[in-house]
Amino acid sequence: MKTDLKIKSLLLGVTFLTVGYVSAQTEHTTATQQVQTAQSSSPEIEALQKQIAAKPDDTQALVGLATAYQNAGDYASAITTWNKITALIPDWAPAYYSIGYANQSAKNTDAAKSAYEQYIAKVKPAEVEANKQNLAYAYFFIAFMDKDSNPEKAKQYIAKSLQYDNSNQDALTLSKSLMN
CATH class of the missing domain: 1.25.40 (Serine Threonine Protein Phosphatase 5, Tetratricopeptide repeat)
Known part of the structure; x- marks a missing residue:
């Protein structure tokens, strides 16, 4: 019951977050990577990391952190965080879509394909x-x-x-x- 509530409360928010993530970044330059590294240690990320350190199963904070990592271009950290979410809520489809997006952005096409396949399998008819x-x-x-x-x-x-x-x-x- 608690898992269903978590899934429903997060579904709407992440659906809006992931809808815009349809095309992956195709070029990375050293300057872009430096900006991304600086962004992946932003105050927002640091605050979310502290929040999760205090409560590791806070799925809303984890979604916020994974999204912040993606927005900063830190796809490895985003993937790790999305995987933590799927461990807590294994049937929550949007997390798998986000794993696919992050892997695609990181040019891990096989992992992206696998995650998108999992996403398709996890979407419930009502969703x-x-x-x-x-x-x-x-x-x-x-x-x-x-x-x-x-x-x-x-x-x-x-x-x-x-x-x-x-x-x-x-x-x-x-x-x-x-x-x-």
Whole structure:
């Protein structure tokens, strides 16, 4: 019962946080990395770390910390923190989406694909409507990753992606290329 309450209270907040995370950063420069390092030790992060040190199972603080790490570009710390959340709330789908995003941003494409697959599996039927954009992207990413190695799976996944968002031009282009 307590886990259900935690899941419901966090679902809305993280859904809003993750909706904007559809494209990963593609270039990192030394200056950008220096800024990210400075940001990953921000007062916000430090305050959240202290809060979690006092109460390690505070899932709201953990979500805030994971999000702050992602915003700072500290994807390794974000992934570690999202994994702590999945240990506390193993059926909470948005955490897996965020793990996928963080891995994709860190250019860990295999880990991103795995996390997006877990996300898809964890979304409950009652949550589909609220997760349409993220589901569309997760299916698209997996289809894109599988287009050469498993074209049949890619076709199924791109069709699912378009079912959730039929206006995504990248998904439409991939769909066309898979049909040829």
